[in-house]
Amino acid sequence: MKRHYYAPASVGNVSVGFDILGLALAPEDGSHLGDVLTLTTATTTSLTLTGRYRHQLPDALDDNLVLQCWHAFRERVPTALPELSFELSKNLPVGSGLGSSACSIVVTCYALNDFFGHPLAPERLMKLMGQLEGAMSGAPHYDNVAPSYFGGLQLLLANQQATQVRLPWLDHWRVVVSYPGTVIRTADARRVLPKQVPMTTASEAAAHLAGFISALYQGDEALALNSLTDVLAEPYRQSLIPDLLPLRAQAQQQGIQHLGISGAGPTLFAICRNAEEAQTMQHLFATQYHHTEDAMTHICRIDTQGARCLDSQDNQHETR
Numbered sequence: 001m002k003r004h005y006y007a008p009a010s011v012g013n014v015s016v017g018f019d020i021l022g023l024a025l026a027p028e029d030g031s032h033l034g035d036v037l038t039l040t041t042a043t044t045t046s047l048t049l050t051g052r053y054r055h056q057l058p059d060a061l062d063d064n065l066v067l068q069c070w071h072a073f074r075e076r077v078p079t080a081l082p083e084l085s086f087e088l089s090k091n092l093p094v095g096s097g098l099g100s101s102a103c104s105i106v107v108t109c110y111a112l113n114d115f116f117g118h119p120l121a122p123e124r125l126m127k128l129m130g131q132l133e134g135a136m137s138g139a140p141h142y143d144n145v146a147p148s149y150f151g152g153l154q155l156l157l158a159n160q161q162a163t164q165v166r167l168p169w170l171d172h173w174r175v176v177v178s179y180p181g182t183v184i185r186t187a188d189a190r191r192v193l194p195k196q197v198p199m200t201t202a203s204e205a206a207a208h209l210a211g212f213i214s215a216l217y218q219g220d221e222a223l224a225l226n227s228l229t230d231v232l233a234e235p236y237r238q239s240l241i242p243d244l245l246p247l248r249a250q251a252q253q254q255g256i257q258h259l260g261i262s263g264a265g266p267t268l269f270a271i272c273r274n275a276e277e278a279q280t281m282q283h284l285f286a287t288q289y290h291h292t293e294d295a296m297t298h299i300c301r302i303d304t305q306g307a308r309c310l311d312s313q314d315n316q317h318e319t320r
C-alpha cells in the first residue's frame, strides 16, 4: 500500500499570541508550501529525502523528525506495526519561522495514524506532536502544530496543553510570507527572550490579543490591523532581523499596515487587504529581502484543511 500526505506551513505567534496563536498557509498559486510524505509498506524501515530544502536537513537520517516520529508512534501503539518506507519531500526551509519542524512532525504523525486506521485519539496525537516539537525547539509550544494539523487560525486555550479553538479570519486577506534564505534556530531565538516581563507589558499584550480576536469576530478590519503589535517577542528578536524595521517603514509607506515576524523568524509576514497590496509587498520582499538562493516569497490565503491525505478527498473532512 502507498499513500501521500501533506501538512501546510504556518505562521506562529501572528504578532499578538506568543506561543498560543498560529495560522496555516495556502499559497494562492496552488503550490505545496508544506511537507509531503509518502508512506509505502516495506520489509525494512527506510527514509528518502527529496524537495527544494532537503539539503538543510540533518545528514544522519536517524536525526530526522520523520524517523523520530515513527519510533515515538510505534511505542504508543499497542499492536506490532509493519515496516514502512518513507519519502519526505522537504518543501519548507529549516529554521525559517514557517513551522518547518512542526510541519514534518504533523505530516508524519497524521500519516501514520491515518495509514494504520487511527489507533491514537486526536488528543493523544496532539500531545505527541507537541512533545516532539518541544524536544526540537527547547520548549513545548503548539502554535505551529495546531494550525498545521487542524488548518485555519488556531488559538491554544491553555499554554502547554493541547486544547485549541479555530478563530474566524477575514477571507479577503492575503498573507505574504518571505524567507530570506538565512537560518535562525527557534531554540536560539527563544534564548534571547526574557524569562519575565513587567505587569504593564503583560497587560498590553493581553489587550492587543483581545482586540485582534474581538475584531475578527466582528469583521472589523481596521481594529484587527491596529491590534497587531508584538510587545513580547519582537522587541528582543529585532536585533536578529535588522531588515525588519526598514522594510516595515517601506511597507507602511505603500499602505500595507502590518509586517511582523513569522514564528521565531527570519521569515516575515505581511497582511494585505487586496491583491494590489499583496503584489507590492511581494515585489518589496523579492527585491530587498532575498539574501541567498534559498530565499522565497509567497502570496498566501489561509489553509482551512490542515493535514490531509492527497490521494483521497474523503480524508479531508474526517473529524479531528
Ligand SMILES: Nc1ncnc2c1ncn2[C@@H]1O[C@H](COP(=O)(O)OP(=O)(O)O)[C@@H](O)[C@H]1O
Pocket: 056, 057, 058, 063, 064, 065, 066, 093, 094, 095, 096, 097, 098, 099, 100, 101, 102, 104, 136, 137, 184, 185, 186, 187, 263, 264
Ligand atoms: N524533517 C525535519 N524538518 C525540519 N527540521 C528537522 C527535520 N528533522 C530534523 N530536523 C531538525 O529540527 C530542528 C528544527 O529547528 P527549528 O529551528 O525548530 O526549525 P523550524 O523553526 O523551521 O521549525 C533543526 O535542528 C533540524 O535539523
Ligand SMILES: N[C@@H](CCOP(=O)(O)O)C(=O)O
Pocket: 012, 013, 018, 019, 020, 095, 096, 097, 098, 099, 100, 101, 137, 141, 143, 144, 186, 189, 190, 233, 262, 263, 264, 265
Ligand atoms: N512561538 C514560537 C514559534 C516558533 O516558530 P518557528 O516557525 O520559528 O519554529 C516562537 O516564537 O518561538
